[in-house]
Amino acid sequence: MDRLQFLSTVRVSRGKGHPVEEIDSVAEAMAFLREWPVGRRGPVYRCALNCCAAAMAAQMTAEEARRSFSGFARITGLLVEDRLTAAAHLASEETAAKTAVR
Template sequence: MDRLQFEVPVRITTAAGLPVEEIYSVEQALDFLQGWPVRRQGALYQAAFNACFGATVDLVETEEACRAFMAFCRVSRLLARDMMVPRKRGGESRGLRA
């Protein structure tokens, strides 16, 4: 498995009616973040970007980058309704929303 691949893909939807996209890796997350509008980039965006970039240079663990990206997506209302959030240490996954 590629060291920058997420354990569980992050499922996002960018607009109502559009299909769900899956982000499988740090590189895909960075590509998505780089296309995010500048006027909508805040502290959570910067934290996600920094974590993902840090993972590419071995300063941040991949799953930490994934959690930061997921947090950004959750707050930005991008996470798909069926997105499962993995537990930290091999526990069961839990649903994000009811």
């Protein structure tokens, strides 16, 4: 498996009438973020972009970049979650919380 491949797909939609896009890697997330309107590039956008750049430079894992990109998508209302995606997100958050407690 490519080190820049996401363990789980981030599904996003740019709005009603637009298809759901499946973002499977750091490179795809970077491409998506580069297309984001300049006027809407706030701190959450910059965080996701910086995390993806760090993953490309092997300073962060692809999973950490995926979580940042997923957070960006959720906050901006782009994230498309089905039950399976929501359950995976919850499990990922629980694992991160358990790791932080140790």
